[in-house]
Amino acid sequence: MSSVADVVFYLFAAVLLIAATRVISVRNPVHAALFLVLTFFSAAGLFVLLGAEFLAAILVMVYMGAVAVLFLFVVMLLDVDFAALRRGARRHLPLGLVIGATILVEMGALLLAYHPATPTATGEEVANTLTLGRLLYTRYLYPFEIASLVLLLALVGAIVLTLRQRRVRRQCISLQVARTSAEAVTLKKVAPGEGA
Amino acid sequence: MAEFLASIQGSGQELLGVAWIPLWTVIKIAVLLAPLMFCVTYLTWAERRIIGAMQVRPGPNRVGIFGLLQPLADAVKLFVKETLIPTGADVPVFLLAPLITLGAALVAWAVVPFSAELILADVNIGILYVLAISSLGVYGVLVSGWASNSRYAFLGSMRSAAQMVSYEVALGFTIIPVIMLAGSLSLKDIVAAQSDMWNIIPLLPLFVIYFISGVAETNRAPFDMVEAEAELVAGFATDYSAMAYGMFFLGEYANMILVSTLGALMFLGGWLPPLAFLGFIPGIVWLIIKIGVLLFFFLWIRATFPRYRYDQLMRLGWKVFLPLSLFWIGVTGVVLHLTGRVPG
Numbered sequence: 001m002s003s004v005a006d007v008v009f010y011l012f013a014a015v016l017l018i019a020a021t022r023v024i025s026v027r028n029p030v031h032a033a034l035f036l037v038l039t040f041f042s043a044a045g046l047f048v049l050l051g052a053e054f055l056a057a058i059l060v061m062v063y064m065g066a067v068a069v070l071f072l073f074v075v076m077l078l079d080v081d082f083a084a085l086r087r088g089a090r091r092h093l094p095l096g097l098v099i100g101a102t103i104l105v106e107m108g109a110l111l112l113a114y115h116p117a118t119p120t121a122t123g124e125e126v127a128n129t130l131t132l133g134r135l136l137y138t139r140y141l142y143p144f145e146i147a148s149l150v151l152l153l154a155l156v157g158a159i160v161l162t163l164r165q166r167r168v169r170r171q172c173i174s175l176q177v178a179r180t181s182a183e184a185v186t187l188k189k190v191a192p193g194e195g196a
Numbered sequence: 197m198a199e200f201l202a203s204i205q206g207s208g209q210e211l212l213g214v215a216w217i218p219l220w221t222v223i224k225i226a227v228l229l230a231p232l233m234f235c236v237t238y239l240t241w242a243e244r245r246i247i248g249a250m251q252v253r254p255g256p257n258r259v260g261i262f263g264l265l266q267p268l269a270d271a272v273k274l275f276v277k278e279t280l281i282p283t284g285a286d287v288p289v290f291l292l293a294p295l296i297t298l299g300a301a302l303v304a305w306a307v308v309p310f311s312a313e314l315i316l317a318d319v320n321i322g323i324l325y326v327l328a329i330s331s332l333g334v335y336g337v338l339v340s341g342w343a344s345n346s347r348y349a350f351l352g353s354m355r356s357a358a359q360m361v362s363y364e365v366a367l368g369f370t371i372i373p374v375i376m377l378a379g380s381l382s383l384k385d386i387v388a389a390q391s392d393m394w395n396i397i398p399l400l401p402l403f404v405i406y407f408i409s410g411v412a413e414t415n416r417a418p419f420d421m422v423e424a425e426a427e428l429v430a431g432f433a434t435d436y437s438a439m440a441y442g443m444f445f446l447g448e449y450a451n452m453i454l455v456s457t458l459g460a461l462m463f464l465g466g467w468l469p470p471l472a473f474l475g476f477i478p479g480i481v482w483l484i485i486k487i488g489v490l491l492f493f494f495l496w497i498r499a500t501f502p503r504y505r506y507d508q509l510m511r512l513g514w515k516v517f518l519p520l521s522l523f524w525i526g527v528t529g530v531v532l533h534l535t536g537r538v539p540g
């Protein structure tokens with residue numbers, strides 16, 4: 001059984017790495033967004049292999065079902081000249097490399113210092129969704145609530161930024177629905193040769 | 197039945213070793229998909245016959261008795277036609293789009309239980325999995341419109357993507373009270389929790405919202421804004437022909453059956469009989485009857501209602517269904533707490 005899982009793991013991991021590289025290397029922005037979707041999907045596959053089905057489902061739903069769709073929307077609708085944006089890429093290469101190296105070192109340090117905690121319960125005994133929910137609403141209640149508050153703030157901020165009182169003619173649907181033929185239609189007797 | 201399956205599995209394991217697991221999975225997938233594709237093709241026949249009857253015309257009745265061979269004729273026609281690819285289209289993405297639509301529509305079926313034992317992959321987050329996979333269907337539509345390099349197709353796909361994303365939210369919220377009542381994300385547990393009372397009784401308004409959102413989510417009339425032929429020719433499918441178009445078509449009908457099946461499982465008690473003394477009829481028969489009723493509603497609605505206006509559609513999703521379903525989540529929580537029936 002484990003060998004099948006191993007093969008699947010390497011398959012997903014390879015697809016993930018290739019897709020992630022293609023996100024930044026391909027020229028067409030829509031293709032890049034699609035490769036990003038593939039990256040998310042492979043990551044979700046890895047989560048499933050770890051036994052974290054709930055996280056995988058949430059990853060697919062939130063990142064692929066919502067975030068990446070919005071990316072695609074923007075990339076498809078905006079006429080951004082990505083070639084022009086890329087022109088300065090070589091000049092910024094040293095700075096980019098420094099930032100990349102810093103992140104790499106930090107991640108390496110993190111991995112070296114990381115001791116995997118002994119798993120208290122595996123997915124077999126307790127459903128991991130239940131465990132996750134219990135932890136989120138007890139031990140991590142404050143971080144969880146604060147995170148949701150931050151998201152709410154971003155939501156309100158986005159609305160405030162885009163809400164302008166423009167003079168737009170709006171249709172009031174309740175008025176439209178409430179209209180009856182009695183008030184909308186008038187019958188007139190037109191005398192011949194005179195017009196209405 | 198269970199011993200028979202176990203014996204097959206045992207001998208297969210001896211015979212092939214590791215290679216048996218993928219093979220057995222493929223066999224199980226084929227056993228699930230073959231009847232599904234059969235249902236999909238005959239749903240197109242049923243749709244044309246039923247709507248024909250509603251509109252007092254015969255519908256397809258030339259190929260075979262009662263026109264029963266019509267789906268086969270259609271399939272052959274789609275297969276032998278030429279797949280046209282428009283100039284200026286992004287060819288790989290253009291061909292990928294119908295695959296995504298059909299793939300997402302079929303993959304979601306993996307976790308759908310047909311009875312307490314009959315299930316391909318018994319995942320404990322079944323319902324979330326279905327939601328997650330069905331949220332991928334939007335890519336097929338979105339990408340096809342863009343890759344066709346045509347304005348009609350692009351407008352159609354933009355409309356439909358906005359519509360699908362909006363109604364997914366309402367759909368997701370109608371499912372939450374069902375999960376709250378069952379205390380589980382597993383479709384099997386959700387059905388089992390309805391043994392006393394089907395969810396449609398305490399959650400009737402949510403069932404209505406679920407079904408209407410389902411119609412909108414599958415882009416069916418009266419919410420078929422995607423392919424409003426008067427404005428957009430055929431929307432995102434304008435430039436598709438032959439089997440590429442056929443795959444969009446199959447995906448749409450597979451999604452209709454999926455929405456009906458989920459509705460039957462979540463609100464109508466799945467394979468449970470309506471009255472206890474009717475338990476001698478096998479559960480899968482009940483499930484098929486319930487799915488059939490919901491599918492009939494899909495067709496009935498299509499034959500009855502004129503197409504919605506686009507702004508009204510979005511308004512209905514965001515300003516009516518979303519607050520209503522959120523409100524009902526609150527009501528369900530309060531009632532569960534007051535009656536002390538919080539599961540888990």
